[in-house]
Amino acid sequence: QVEVAEFGGGSVQTGGSLRLSCTASGLTFDDYAMGWFRQTAGKEREGVACISWNSGSTYYADSVKGRFTISRDNAKNTAYLQMNSLKPEDTAMYYCAALRFPYHSGGGYVCPADDVGNHWGQGTQVTVSS
Numbered sequence: 001q002v003e004v005a006e007f008g009g010g011s012v013q014t015g016g017s018l019r020l021s022c023t024a025s026g027l028t029f030d031d032y033a034m035g036w037f038r039q040t041a042g043k044e045r046e047g048v049a050c051i052s053w054n055s056g057s058t059y060y061a062d063s064v065k066g067r068f069t070i071s072r073d074n075a076k077n078t079a080y081l082q083m084n085s086l087k088p089e090d091t092a093m094y095y096c097a098a099l100r101f102p103y104h105s106g107g108g109y110v111c112p113a114d115d116v117g118n119h120w121g122q123g124t125q126v127t128v129s130s
Contacts, residue, residue, distance in 0.1 A: 002026040002119045006096045009124030012086055018126060020081040022096030027119065030054070033102040034072055034079035035111045038092035038126075046092075049081060050099060050111035057102075057109040063089075086128045093123040 008020040022034065035050030049070040050059045058070055067086075072079040079096060100117035103110050112118075 002098075004096055004098055004119050004121040006094065006121045006124040009094060009126045011127040011129065014087060014128060014130050016086050016128070017082070017084045018086065020083065020094055020096070020124060020126075022079040022081075022121060024077050024079075024096075024098050024119065027098060029077040029098075030074045032098040032100060032119075033111050034070075035059075035097045035099050035113070036070060036079075036081045037095045037097060037113060038090075039095070040092045045095075045113065047111065047113060048094070050102065050109065051079065052102060052109065057104065059109040059111055083126070086126075088128050088130045090126060091128050092126060094126050095123045096121040 004024045006022050030053045033052050036048040037045050038048050039045040048061050051070045067084050069082040098119040099111045101115045
């Protein structure tokens with residue numbers, strides 16, 4: 001049985017930092033890209049960042065470029081999202097996903113969220129207060 005779990009959410013003030021972790025079990029970790037997504041009530045889910053199986057390719061949403069860093073440790077079946085210079089608009093539920101069919105397009109790295117074969121965690125809340 002595949003399990004994906006997020007850790008590290010919490011409440012911080014504007015300008016603060018958090019590090020989210022995501023562990024995955026029951027799958028071959030380096031068969032998957034790993035991605036972070038976020039969602040707030042009434043808004044569509046947003047892709048925040050994703051990283052290829054060998055860390056050779058990454059994607060960041062424009063809203064987080066320069067502030068967030070995604071990484072992974074295949075030996076630990078764990079992905080990370082380091083979030084610095086947090087803003088109130090970063091407040092959301094953050095979800096980790098193991099992504100089965102990422103691809104390169106137009107010089108960028110694409111991690112489709114809705115592919116069959118993706119596996120999702122339950123989410124961790126991040127709240128940034130002003």
